[in-house]
Amino acid sequence: HTGVVRRITCVGAGYVGGPTCAMIANKCPHIAVTVVDMNTAKIEEWNSDKLPIFEPGLEEIVKKCRGTNLFFSSDIPKSIREADLIFISVNTPTKMYGKGKGMAPDLKYVESVARSIAEHAGGPKIVVEKSTVPVKAAESILSILRDAQRTNNTLAFQVLSNPEFLAEGTAMKDLANPDRVLIGGEDSEEGKKAVAALVEVYSSWVPRERIITTNTWSSELSKLVANAFLAQRISSINSVSAICEATGADVSEVAHAVGFDSRIGNKFLNASVGFGGSCFQKDVLSLVYLCESLHLNKVAEYWHGVIEINNWQRRRFADQIIAELFNTVAGKKIAVFGFAFKKNTGDTRESSAIHVCKHLLEEEANIAIYDPKVEEKQMRMELGLTTSDDKVDKLVSVFSDPYEAAKDAHAIVVLTEWDEFKTYDYSRIYESMVHPAALFDGRLLFKRKEMESIGFRFFGIGTAP
Ligand code: NAD
Ligand code: UGA
Structure with a gap:
């Protein structure tokens, strides 16, 4: 050295x-x-x-x-x-x-x-x-x-x-x-x-060949562009998920087929309830603002579409839950599996769970949340940012056991892709729920056939019955 x-x-x-x-x-x-x-x-x-x-x-x-x-x-x-x-x-x-x-x-x-x-x-x-x-x-x-x-x-x-x-x-x-x-x-x-x-x-x-050196402005811009491209892939596949639901195509099959093209690549093509996290939205908005400041309005509009699709996807998912629960969720217990913005973190910043819960709270649903890593006070803090504390106190309960969260619920809503969610005994969970019991899979964790054979009414992003 x-x-x-x-x-x-x-x-x-x-x-x-x-x-x-x-x-x-x-x-x-x-x-x-x-x-x-x-x-x-x-x-x-x-x-x-x-x-x-x-x-x-x-x-x-x-x-x-x-x-x-x-x-x-x-x-x-x-x-x-x-x-x-x-x-x-x-x-x-x-x-x-x-x-x-x-x-x-x-x-x-x-x-x-x-x-x-x-x-x-x-x-x-x-x-x-x-x-x-x-x-x-x-x-x-x-x-x-x-x-x-x-x-x-x-x-x-x-x-x-x-x-x-x-x-x-x-x-x-x-x-x-x-x-x-x-x-x-x-x-x-x-x-x-x-x-x-x-x-x-x-x-x-x-390795030295993986250390790229550029001028200062290229480096600063590359960071925003990298996040914009990543977020754009998610919004692209999420936009396709809506087409799949309406036609009978399956978004996982489409992603697989499209991603096999080595020019497109198979990573970051998981349809979801929308991207969360502290950075994608912030950085895409920063890029949009930069474009506006430079009077590049067409470019600003183009990237802003990535955010619009993301917000729309969250709303669309919440609306589907409400519609499929017979247009009324008031007073119904709904189990929410996952509050972190992705698995293996306790971070909740900009998590799509916050937005979906907000929409359900507006409809007066009783929300029972389970997340393996997020602490209760963190969940209440996040929900309190958009919903009154009184309402959060009255309508939100937090569980340390997923089976307890699902007991007597009308539906389970999966919002984070935690691996452990795949390992539960869903027959047992189904039996403990109010029937008809629904499973809304916002992370494509489950196979429709398996869940339907247990008895669940199953709704998965980008899949049609
Ligand atoms: P963070 O909020 O977790 O941490 C930032 C810390 O800076 C806080 O603890 C805050 O107290 C401290 N701080 C703020 N002002 C200070 C000051 N004047 N003096 C001393 N401490 C101060 O944020 P983060 O997630 O670590 O992100 C930091 C930056 O990195 C952001 O610009 C973010 O966009 C970027 N980034 C984040 C990630 C990620 O995964 N979180 C990934 C890549 C880039
Ligand atoms: C992202 C980038 O991946 C990092 O490269 C970048 O450094 C970081 O932002 C940043 O600048 O902060 P992060 O937000 O931590 O990292 O996590 P991601 O794995 O990118 O996931 C972001 C969101 O997109 C999550 O909600 C995730 O569930 C969602 N996602 C990701 C999908 O919905 N589908 C996918 O295919 C991939």
Whole structure:
């Protein structure tokens, strides 16, 4: 190791900062990695036996490296001062106020980190945007940092773009074996040196040919485009699911047949009740907003269609439940299996379950939720964002046993694709329900024939009776 980077600080101890730094510490014993956050309770959790996030394989690595070359700290100024390289890995949620409300990403957290770095750097730093940001965000960060240089000539900054492509639930696998690492930087001698320093960090475990270097703006844009393409595939197959339901084609068969074309590929073609998660909607909206700002209205409209189909799919699924339960769900117990936005995570941000439950609550259904990883207070918090607390208290119950959740229910609604849902004794569940009992499969987990032979009225996304 040439050892340009010996100390890394990451600002933001969330779903990205925590796992990414754990992986770097694990693969680079020669680098000391400190993760900081303004949320001191979260830092305490990272230093405890119960980590603030669940990711398969994360705990093992944190336990192995913590205290050796992986540290979690609330002392942001000190950690900035001591670092050679600083990741900015804070949240960039959709803005909920002012200009760009509901569309543009809120960059106030990124900016506040840039200001902290300007204040506490005390010497040269490589600053790395890991947060997902709009194109040209690096320019704003650089302006803030350059201003600090005016009054302190020992300071020097390079800003790199290094977006993260990990998916939740498989974060550690994705980090250990990424399809690619993307690093964007300035096309100057100093810029190239900074890029090389970060390339060297990743080269400890990522094959060099999978480390792509580009200019800063290409890197920033590629992140938004990658998420837009992924979300678009889901909206594409979900739009097809509606055609299947109306015609007797089966969406799994269509996806299989279409995905066999190597140009199309078979991944990410699972029809569902709609994509969730903290990023797809946020990043597609960010791209749409960028296009609008550039007066590329046709392009904005094109990508906005991805979001429209997703909202429509959620609504369509909820409407089908209501229609198939004889147009009235008021007072009926409906079991909801799964609240997380995908399996193997406890994350509920933008989960389609929130939207489907909201529609059912509007119809006064009694919702009985079971999820293997999501805590009750988290579910109530999410539902409380769109439904009054009184109503949530009155109509929502949360179970730690799926059999209890389904007992006396008129229907089961599957909203997350947890593997364990496939292992239950559905004959037993069916017997405990109110008849006729319905199963609404929003994740294509079940075979129609099997469920119908048990006695269920079966409704699966993209399949027709
Ligand atoms: P998160 O909300 O889990 O974590 C962000 C953390 O930053 C929070 O703990 C918050 O307290 C902290 N923070 C905010 N402002 C701060 C400040 N000024 N000083 C110190 N700490 C501060 O967010 P996340 O899911 O880790 O996402 C972070 C970024 O990475 C986002 O831009 C997101 O789009 C992107 N991203 C996320 C994923 C994912 O799977 N979650 C994947 C790829 C990229
Ligand atoms: C996604 C991307 O996959 C990551 O590459 C990216 O880094 C990340 O967003 C981000 O920028 O935050 P993530 O949201 O964690 O990762 O999870 P995905 O596996 O992409 O799933 C997103 C949603 O799409 C989930 O609700 C999932 O159930 C749904 N989905 C996924 C489908 O409905 N069908 C599919 O075929 C695939």
